[in-house]
Amino acid sequence: MVVNAFIQSLQGLLIKFGVNAPDIRVQGLTLDSREVSPKLVFVAVKGHSRDGRDFIPQAISLGARAILAEADEASQHGEIEMREQTVIIYMWGLSDLLSSLAAAFYDYPANKLATIAVTGTNGKTSVVQLITQMKHLLGHRTASIGTLGSGIYRDEAHYAPPVNGNTTPDAISMQYLLAEFVQQQVHQVAFEASSHALVQNRLKQINTDIAVFTNLSRDHLDYHGSMEAYAKAKLKLLELPGLHTVVLNYNDQASQDWASNTGKGVQQVWTAVLPEPARTLPEGRYCFATNVQYHANGCQFRLATSWGTTVVQTNLLGHFNIANLMSATAALLSQGERFDNVVKTIEQVQAVAGRLEVFEFKEHANVVVDYAHTPDALTQALKALRLHTDGKLWCVFGCGGDRDKGKRPLMAQAAEQGADALVITTDNSRSEAPETIAADIRGGLNPATLVKDIPDREQAIRYCLEHAGANDLILLAGKGHENYQIIGDQRINYNEREVIARLQQECSK
Numbered sequence: 001m002v003v004n005a006f007i008q009s010l011q012g013l014l015i016k017f018g019v020n021a022p023d024i025r026v027q028g029l030t031l032d033s034r035e036v037s038p039k040l041v042f043v044a045v046k047g048h049s050r051d052g053r054d055f056i057p058q059a060i061s062l063g064a065r066a067i068l069a070e071a072d073e074a075s076q077h078g079e080i081e082m083r084e085q086t087v088i089i090y091m092w093g094l095s096d097l098l099s100s101l102a103a104a105f106y107d108y109p110a111n112k113l114a115t116i117a118v119t120g121t122n123g124k125t126s127v128v129q130l131i132t133q134m135k136h137l138l139g140h141r142t143a144s145i146g147t148l149g150s151g152i153y154r155d156e157a158h159y160a161p162p163v164n165g166n167t168t169p170d171a172i173s174m175q176y177l178l179a180e181f182v183q184q185q186v187h188q189v190a191f192e193a194s195s196h197a198l199v200q201n202r203l204k205q206i207n208t209d210i211a212v213f214t215n216l217s218r219d220h221l222d223y224h225g226s227m228e229a230y231a232k233a234k235l236k237l238l239e240l241p242g243l244h245t246v247v248l249n250y251n252d253q254a255s256q257d258w259a260s261n262t263g264k265g266v267q268q269v270w271t272a273v274l275p276e277p278a279r280t281l282p283e284g285r286y287c288f289a290t291n292v293q294y295h296a297n298g299c300q301f302r303l304a305t306s307w308g309t310t311v312v313q314t315n316l317l318g319h320f321n322i323a324n325l326m327s328a329t330a331a332l333l334s335q336g337e338r339f340d341n342v343v344k345t346i347e348q349v350q351a352v353a354g355r356l357e358v359f360e361f362k363e364h365a366n367v368v369v370d371y372a373h374t375p376d377a378l379t380q381a382l383k384a385l386r387l388h389t390d391g392k393l394w395c396v397f398g399c400g401g402d403r404d405k406g407k408r409p410l411m412a413q414a415a416e417q418g419a420d421a422l423v424i425t426t427d428n429s430r431s432e433a434p435e436t437i438a439a440d441i442r443g444g445l446n447p448a449t450l451v452k453d454i455p456d457r458e459q460a461i462r463y464c465l466e467h468a469g470a471n472d473l474i475l476l477a478g479k480g481h482e483n484y485q486i487i488g489d490q491r492i493n494y495n496e497r498e499v500i501a502r503l504q505q506e507c508s509k
């Protein structure tokens with residue numbers, strides 16, 4: 001809820017932007033005509049598929065007292081039109097002004113927060129979540145914004161869903177969320193910066209202390225057109241105001257571009273996961289994980305940084321999670337958190353719910369829950385887990401009903417190539433019979449591959465626990481943090497993490 005402190009004169013603000021408008025007192029701004037109320041100003045801008053100005057009549061009918069509309073040409077800037085009881089103020093270049101306008105409206109909330117922005121093709125969500133959890137463990141009131149939604153971290157993440165389903169909310173929502181956090185005495189915010197958001201200037205006026213770059217690989221070419229344009233979009237993170245540190249990935253080629261585009265006076269901190277201690281050290285600060293040993297319930301590695309060196313244990317699984325952990329650690333150390341305190345948080349931090357989340361079983365094989373539900377994600381998860389077991393790697397998986405049937409044999413191949421023992425189960429069968437989906441999956445397997453069909457997911461997990469050796473590792477792929485199964489047209493409660501917690505208790509009796 002926007003609180004009274006935000007009620008201010010829009011007029012004062014518009015004067016800053018060279019527009020002389022009548023005095024209008026409002027509580028907020030919105031880009032969406034459907035959300036308009038008399039207390040909100042509707043901001044009508046041209047979009048990719050639609051023109052917000054076409055929704056002005058709807059905003060008026062919902063009681064908008066004021067509308068800011070994108071001007072078609074510079075000469076129209078500051079023009080004022082009255083339609084019924086509503087004042088429409090035209091502004092030239094309004095789309096690009098949105099972040100500045102909203103920042104001013106909400107009184108520059110980012111200036112009152114410690115802010116960390118994370119970009120990169122993979123790992124954004126995990127790094128943001130790790131930073132958030134670690135800052136919480138260090139005793140700070142910490143919030144995050146990203147693919148999982150937005151909110152303050154308490155003992156677990158309970159977030160409001162992402163605005164419009166976007167990883168990075170629109171320019172107005174970003175400032176609004178930050179202002180809400182300020183109101184709630186938050187000290188630290190970490191947010192994901194998608195390449196779309198950077199190109200569309202959703203973050204332009206967000207004072208950002210630290211920028212973290214994870215990695216760059218092919219993605220979103222439908223939107224950006226070429227790898228060059230995509231890489232350039234990511235680099236726009238370096239243009240955000242207030243940056244004092246940029247965290248770069250020594251293992252990723254694209255970091256060289258980042259290093260050469262880093263502004264004067266901005267400190268570079270390099271992160272890496274290396275097989276053995278680094279022979280040469282980068283210029284600037286660094287935060288390296290070396291000699292990583294992978295166990296059934298986590299990793300042990302040597303943490304070698306410009307702030308100190310020690311051996312640490314974490315219950316995160318997978319090489320890429322150690323890379324994510326280094327990014328988070330580097331950001332925290334750059335903020336001035338004490339080395340020994342940060343090390344303690346590395347040892348306490350938990351995996352993001354349903355993302356290579358390990359559940360320990362004393363007498364049985366450990367179980368890992370992961371959201372992997374595409375062939376590539378399944379391949380990556382199995383590849384990561386292979387290092388964590390000397391025994392067999394089990395894979396429990398399925399495919400959705402009423403969806404792309406071509407995916408079924410591909411999932412089978414990914415499982416067959418990455419795992420030693422396969423169990424096909426149900427994963428949102430919808431209107432199809434689980435047996436039909438299983439048969440399609442089997443169609444992608446080598447006939448000699450040993451595979452079991454157990455449509456009931458819980459029975460499938462029990463089967464693996466009973467048959468796997470204590471050194472084996474069992475991956476339950478597909479459900480992750482979700483808490484339902486769609487069977488027929490019913491959405492049935494099913495939380496795999498709760499099922500496993502129950503089985504853990506049963507097994508410990």
Ligand SMILES: CC(=O)N[C@H]1[C@@H](OP(=O)(O)OP(=O)(O)OC[C@H]2O[C@@H](n3ccc(=O)[nH]c3=O)[C@H](O)[C@@H]2O)O[C@H](CO)[C@@H](O)[C@@H]1O[C@H](C)C(=O)N[C@@H](C)C(=O)N[C@H](CCC(=O)O)C(=O)O
Binds near residue numbers: 047055195
């Ligand atoms: C291509 C793109 O980025 N589109 C974003 C953009 O929408 P748009 O410009 O197409 O909006 P539009 O539908 O043309 O509408 C134009 C204007 O009319 C307004 N409108 C529209 C309908 C209506 O009834 N009333 C109304 O007022 C809209 O609020 C908007 O201001 O602005 C919207 C509001 O900020 C975003 O929600 C929308 O994201 C869409 C949903 C999207 O799919 N975006 C993807 C590509 C994206 O941004 N993805 C990245 C993550 C990528 C990743 O790393 O995985 C992200 O940050 O989420």
